[in-house]
Amino acid sequence: MGKILMKGNEAIGEAAIRAGCLNYFAYPITPQSEVAEYLSRRMPEVGGVFLQGESEIAVGYMLFGAAGCGARVFTTSSSPGISLMGEALSYISSAQCPAVFVNIVRGGPGLGGILPSQADYFQATKGGGHGDYRLLVMAPDGVQEAVEMVMMAFPLAEKYRNPVMILGDGLIGQMMEPVEFPDHLKSEPSNKDDWATNGMDTRKSNERNLVKSLFLNAELLEEHNRVLKAKYDRMKKEEVRYEPYNIDTDYQVLIVSYGIISRVCRTAIDNLKAEGFEVAMIRPKTLFPFPEKAIEEAASKDSCKVVVSIELSMGQMVEDVERSVHGKRPVQWFGRSGGDIPTPEEIIDVIKSFVTL
Amino acid sequence: MQSEVMFAGFGGQGILLIGDILAHAAMEEGFEVAWIPSYGPEMRGGTAYCLVVISDRPIGSPIIRNPMHLIAMNRPSLEKFAPMLKPNGIVVINSSLISIGSGRDDVDELLVPANDIAGDLGSTKAANIVALAAFVARSKIVDFEILRQCVKKVFSSKENLISLNLKALEQGKEAAQVKNPGP
Amino acid sequence: MAKTFKKPEALSDQHTHYCPGCTHGVIHRLVAEVIDELGVRGRTVGIAPVGCAVLAYNYFTFDFQEAAHGRAPAMATGIKRVRPDLVVFTYQGDGDLASIGMGEIIHSANRGEKFTTIFVNNTVYGMTGGQMAPTTLPGQKTTTSPAGRDVEDVGMPIKIAELISALETPAYIVRQAVIKPKYIVRAKKAIKKAFQYQLDGRCFSLVELVSTCPTNWGKTPVEAIKWTEENMLSYYKLGEYKTPEQFEED
Numbered sequence: 001m002g003k004i005l006m007k008g009n010e011a012i013g014e015a016a017i018r019a020g021c022l023n024y025f026a027y028p029i030t031p032q033s034e035v036a037e038y039l040s041r042r043m044p045e046v047g048g049v050f051l052q053g054e055s056e057i058a059v060g061y062m063l064f065g066a067a068g069c070g071a072r073v074f075t076t077s078s079s080p081g082i083s084l085m086g087e088a089l090s091y092i093s094s095a096q097c098p099a100v101f102v103n104i105v106r107g108g109p110g111l112g113g114i115l116p117s118q119a120d121y122f123q124a125t126k127g128g129g130h131g132d133y134r135l136l137v138m139a140p141d142g143v144q145e146a147v148e149m150v151m152m153a154f155p156l157a158e159k160y161r162n163p164v165m166i167l168g169d170g171l172i173g174q175m176m177e178p179v180e181f182p183d184h185l186k187s188e189p190s191n192k193d194d195w196a197t198n199g200m201d202t203r204k205s206n207e208r209n210l211v212k213s214l215f216l217n218a219e220l221l222e223e224h225n226r227v228l229k230a231k232y233d234r235m236k237k238e239e240v241r242y243e244p245y246n247i248d249t250d251y252q253v254l255i256v257s258y259g260i261i262s263r264v265c266r267t268a269i270d271n272l273k274a275e276g277f278e279v280a281m282i283r284p285k286t287l288f289p290f291p292e293k294a295i296e297e298a299a300s301k302d303s304c305k306v307v308v309s310i311e312l313s314m315g316q317m318v319e320d321v322e323r324s325v326h327g328k329r330p331v332q333w334f335g336r337s338g339g340d341i342p343t344p345e346e347i348i349d350v351i352k353s354f355v356t357l
Numbered sequence: 358m359q360s361e362v363m364f365a366g367f368g369g370q371g372i373l374l375i376g377d378i379l380a381h382a383a384m385e386e387g388f389e390v391a392w393i394p395s396y397g398p399e400m401r402g403g404t405a406y407c408l409v410v411i412s413d414r415p416i417g418s419p420i421i422r423n424p425m426h427l428i429a430m431n432r433p434s435l436e437k438f439a440p441m442l443k444p445n446g447i448v449v450i451n452s453s454l455i456s457i458g459s460g461r462d463d464v465d466e467l468l469v470p471a472n473d474i475a476g477d478l479g480s481t482k483a484a485n486i487v488a489l490a491a492f493v494a495r496s497k498i499v500d501f502e503i504l505r506q507c508v509k510k511v512f513s514s515k516e517n518l519i520s521l522n523l524k525a526l527e528q529g530k531e532a533a534q535v536k537n538p539g540p
Numbered sequence: 541m542a543k544t545f546k547k548p549e550a551l552s553d554q555h556t557h558y559c560p561g562c563t564h565g566v567i568h569r570l571v572a573e574v575i576d577e578l579g580v581r582g583r584t585v586g587i588a589p590v591g592c593a594v595l596a597y598n599y600f601t602f603d604f605q606e607a608a609h610g611r612a613p614a615m616a617t618g619i620k621r622v623r624p625d626l627v628v629f630t631y632q633g634d635g636d637l638a639s640i641g642m643g644e645i646i647h648s649a650n651r652g653e654k655f656t657t658i659f660v661n662n663t664v665y666g667m668t669g670g671q672m673a674p675t676t677l678p679g680q681k682t683t684t685s686p687a688g689r690d691v692e693d694v695g696m697p698i699k700i701a702e703l704i705s706a707l708e709t710p711a712y713i714v715r716q717a718v719i720k721p722k723y724i725v726r727a728k729k730a731i732k733k734a735f736q737y738q739l740d741g742r743c744f745s746l747v748e749l750v751s752t753c754p755t756n757w758g759k760t761p762v763e764a765i766k767w768t769e770e771n772m773l774s775y776y777k778l779g780e781y782k783t784p785e786q787f788e789e790d
Contacts, residue, residue: 005377005384005392023622049621054647058614061607061644065618068605069585069626073618091608175419176377176392178384197603197619199626201582210597212588212606260419267417341420 003178009034015150022048031170032104056081060088067097068211070196074100090129094213098157104173115339116169118312143177242291250303251280268347292324359412366430371485376407483525490529548572561761591633592666610641613648670756705781717750
């Protein structure tokens, strides 16, 4: 199959269908409403479920109900909507149900704006809802990778029985790029009979299943949290994904950057290289688990003088970068947070300013 | 080699569509492309724009402050974007609606009375295709025949619009052959 | 000797945590009997609320999900949309359904989701200790309306059956009580009818059940029943408020 020119939002919807996810619940919010518009047409064509819920709160629980009975299900939203889904994310994580959430991030806090942003980094990787839970978070840098990550997200959610979040941004949602869809991943969620409330007759069993998150007994709750922690630890071992760039040179500066802004950094690195100034980059593709070791190793190279976290927020990922570098090199931050994406020239100036500090 | 083409005009002039068609044509020809719609502070003030990036290698930053070329379908767009252009690019000016020039002496300025040409063909709605054709004929950024196929494909569900737009393509191409005397 | 009265298969052996005189036990049994009689235990999924019935899943012997406060109808929607063959019901109290979950219940009813809601109205938040609910009667004392519900301040109690009946979408909406055998017999009929409409793929169904909370009302079980009959039934009138047949006659 050849390449198709598609808007990020529409490609995300199509990718889910091709991953075998035929159940979509959502509530409109800019800048990702095209996903719902696209799937309101496409889902009936493939015999799938499309439902526009009454709020993001309700949509979160529609996912919970559907995932709880073993169906592959996903939603898309943008920052304020994801805040409202935070409650459901906490419940779904505790009840250990697989589901995929796509956040086409816009500027915040509050109503913020509708332009690209990465200010939901903390929300996605550290919390959003209450309690000791984690999401597996992936961040694409363009439309093609958004497609691939959506298609990977379903099997990963099922492997860990945990929600997976794709953290895009308004630009990835709105721009068109050529995409090539990988082969169908159409498969049924695995092992669901062990836990899903899909009806005893469905799984030919006399044992009923429970999907729940209440543990009133202190010992049982702690045991449950240990089970969850073991899964998150396993993610840290098995699911770290990142892309190094220009890493085989004697770089003076190491950039850590993800998503759309990492592409601007890539152009800046190319342009600096032409001037004879080597800069490398680690681009996290998973934000949780975070590529801590790769960053530490890259920062430790003798030639490297400084590590810079470049992000579309007022300094969120930089905390994880600092944690990864372990004080071996100074860590700087550069970010924009109103919706303007810096140009390669702006990034070049920033990098130079950190070296001459 | 990378080129960036800015399409700009009023909402309703089919700006996003001609960007889409060019992006498709470039993709068909084997280039890397990115199409970025008006989605920024620039979208205020009634101008619609989109940017098409065409490159022979993977596109890094899709954010371009200084594009190479401009197709300006109305005056506010020309006034806004002409000063941002890199030198040596092409500026297509819809002279049916714009009575001024780009004010730049380092660009190839092409005056195309797109609305008048389209109106003579039967519908001013095809003005966008006239301008696109003029730009492609002048820049040779993509093969004209591939562009023609893309235009056919876009209007394939509206039979009556195919011939109109194919004529618009030819007229636009012709308009690009004329060396404009300037405003 | 033949057994003439036995525990429904859909009900577990576990002792409930409910207070003496609480009507949750009666309602659980009615639901279990109906599920047995319809023969659908193997394809039923219940959804427990937040409230006194949060542990309801311990007392039934079929699949159960547990919702966040008020969200059971959204979960039921999710299940029913992806698995229309399953029999799905939510079990919700007045704080859960009529306060924090008002949006979810109204929209589920209005979309005509094909599940059943058992709505237990006992005028107070039970689990959190007897606070005022949207259904607390005028003048009724609770831990957050110590001087009695002041309708000038917080408005009149919400009549859920009437409110949901006002929607134009066809549905089966009924209110019954579970305080004495004569009411309980009618309540069971209503529950069975509600599930039958679901099995037939007809409509959304909601059974509001006027219930007691002796503990939080500060009454004995017998006093509570008397108080309910004398005070609640005049405000929360029993009967069928809406049937899908109404819409077919036109």
